[in-house]
Amino acid sequence: MNGNKRGFWRSPLRGPWFTSVLGLVLLIGLPVLFVTGLLSYAAYNPDLGRGNDHTPDRGILGFFLFPWPTSPHWLYRVTQGIHVIGGFVLIPVVLAKLWSVFPRLFQWPPVRSLTHALERGSLLLLVGATLFELVTGVLNTQLDYLFPGSFYRVHYYGAWVFFAALVVHVALRLGKLRRGLRDEGGEELRAPDPAPSTISRRGAVALVGAGSLTLFAVTAGQVTGGPLRRTALLAPHGGADPGPxxxxxxxxxxxxxxxxxxxxxxxxxxxxxxxxxxxxxxxxxxxxxxxxxxxxxxxxxxxxxxxxxxxxxxxxxxxxxxxxxxxxxxxxxxxxxxxxxxxxxxxxxxxxxxxxxxxxxxxxxxxxxxxxxxxxxxxxxxxxxxxxxxxxxxxxxxxxx
The missing domain is CATH 3.90.420.10 (Oxidoreductase, molybdopterin-binding domain)
Structure with missing residues (x-):
């Protein structure tokens, strides 16, 4: 069958503007998670080997490692807090972005050129690595180690797969992101026969933001402490202190x-x-x-x-x-x-x-x-x-x- 079966997807929310706004948020947020994750890895003293995390065959991927400082004493608390809380906050954005581009999975023919094949391959790796990092990260925060091997190793290699795919994907689609923010192009996302609208596109963005704020509210207290600790429902041990x-x-x-x-x-x-x-x-x-x-x-x-x-x-x-x-x-x-x-x-x-x-x-x-x-x-x-x-x-x- 020719075309991308667009008639099946009737939501009036799908389109270049909605997808590009979510993409812009992720373009800012996901690299922050990547950098703070590398800082966390450096803090683990991986070069010291026995007793510390020691990722084999790291090679050139360890170029950024440096002696982790002792001052300021709150630095790891801040960088790791941003990493973990930011990961939770971006979950609704990632899910909404995947929903917004879902029709593209059914484009036909699936590959139209070498550039298109590279774009789709980078997207596959980017989506897979992003979901893998979020899932393993959430499991780690809940102390549920349901994946094989060391969390530090699998999360570390997954981060580098994500970064490589992101660089390629952004290089290929940055122009489309700019046009999308102006609500131009992106015809493959628009429904040719949209269903009646029940919420505006800006309202949908606000709904995604509300989901992110909710996750922020139930995680931030485990880092900030004080009264917010009682709201840290997703902290591995809840928000209550155990007493004297x-x-x-x-x-x-x-x-x-x-x-x-x-x-x-x-x-x-x-x-x-x-x-x-x-x-x-x-x-x-x-x-x-x-x-x-x-x-x-x-x-x-x-x-x-x-x-x-x-x-x-x-x-x-x-x-x-x-x-x-x-x-x-x-x-x-x-x-x-x-x-x-x-x-x-x-x-x-x-x-x-x-x-x-x-x-x-x-x-x-x-x-x-x-x-x-x-x-x-x-x-x-x-x-x-x-x-x-x-x-x-x-x-x-x-x-x-």
């Missing part, structure tokens, strides 16, 4: 869920400290006798969730390095946990040198709760939450080999 028995802020991973037994954290626990000066074993009481420092820092997670600033007390990591006979250098942190990822992580030298980086023993005026890492945990400014290791067992000072 959990130090007054949310728990992401519990001790039971990570296989921590009472005997592991009891009176026989020792911090094993290894450096050029030899091996040391320090009890919690001995750690409390060392000079204590207090800092206010958040725990910010890849799911976009943040504790907000908490008051931590403990021993500076650079003081522990000195105790082990070393200058502040890379530090290998090992946890007691038996289940889950990131049982061991590397910290960079700049993180260990920062005077705000602690082996925390208490928070908000009380000892750490078991679920918050008792007897000791890592707290480093501007560091992803999974690198703020809980239930610390061993610290080794020195560069990775």
């Amino acid at each position: 028995e959990q130090n007054g802020f949310q728990v992401n991973k519990t001790a039971a869920g990570r296989g921590i037994r009472a005997a592991d954290t009891g009176e026989h626990w020792r911090l094993r400290l290894r450096g050029p000066g030899g091996d040391l074993a320090l009890s919690r009481a001995e750690l409390l006798e060392l000079e204590q420092h207090t800092v206010r820092l958040p725990i910010d997670c890849v799911e976009g969730w943040s504790t907000g600033d908490q008051t931590w007390t403990g021993v500076r990591l650079k003081d522990l390095a000195a105790l082990a006979g070393a200058e502040p250098d890379h530090m290998y942190v090992e946890s007691l946990q038996r289940a889950g990822a990131f049982r061991q992580v590397w910290l960079r030298a700049n993180q260990v040198r920062d005077g705000r980086s602690l082996l925390a023993l208490g928070v908000n005026g009380a000892p750490l709760s078991k679920d918050h890492g008792f007897p000791a945990r890592i707290v480093v400014p501007n560091n992803p939450g999974v690198h703020q290791t809980k239930w610390v067992e061993r610290l080794t000072i020195g560069r990775p080999v």
Whole structure:
């Protein structure tokens, strides 16, 4: 059959203006998600390998990596908050855009020229990669790992497929986007026999915007904190704080869920400290006798969730390095946990040198709760939450080999 079967699609909303307005929003929003995603990947110290995320065969795709800074301490909270909240906010826009161009899937013949084939191929990859990134991202925020392999790897490679397809697609269709905003061209989208209108095109755009605002309202509080936290219905643990028995802020991973037994954290626990000066074993009481420092820092997670600033007390990591006979250098942190990822992580030298980086023993005026890492945990400014290791067992000072 010739033509694109346009008579089947009768909505009066479809047309170049509606599609182009949604496309312009995505042209701005999706690259922001891409850039903030790369920043999140850099924050995970992937070049340090063992214990940190290590994507094999990354090659040239790792050209942008740089030593993630410790200041300002809220940077990761902002970039990851934009990444996660922005992903939710754009879901209605993506779905509306796909609805608006759906008739193009039925164009006939499907390929009219080499340029048309390239355009349709880039569109297929762009749509597929966008949906893949949104679905895996939403699943990650809800702690539902229903996809094979590491989230960081699949999300990272998916992002680069998206970016390559976006560049090609924009190069081929930027002129059509400009004409569409003037409501010119795009005849393949217009219904030849439109049904009676029940809403204006601007009203449809406003409806999509209302959907985005609703998703913003039920996600933003997990980053901003304060009264909005109660509206963060899509936060992985809801919007309520658990109370003083959990130090007054949310728990992401519990001790039971990570296989921590009472005997592991009891009176026989020792911090094993290894450096050029030899091996040391320090009890919690001995750690409390060392000079204590207090800092206010958040725990910010890849799911976009943040504790907000908490008051931590403990021993500076650079003081522990000195105790082990070393200058502040890379530090290998090992946890007691038996289940889950990131049982061991590397910290960079700049993180260990920062005077705000602690082996925390208490928070908000009380000892750490078991679920918050008792007897000791890592707290480093501007560091992803999974690198703020809980239930610390061993610290080794020195560069990775």
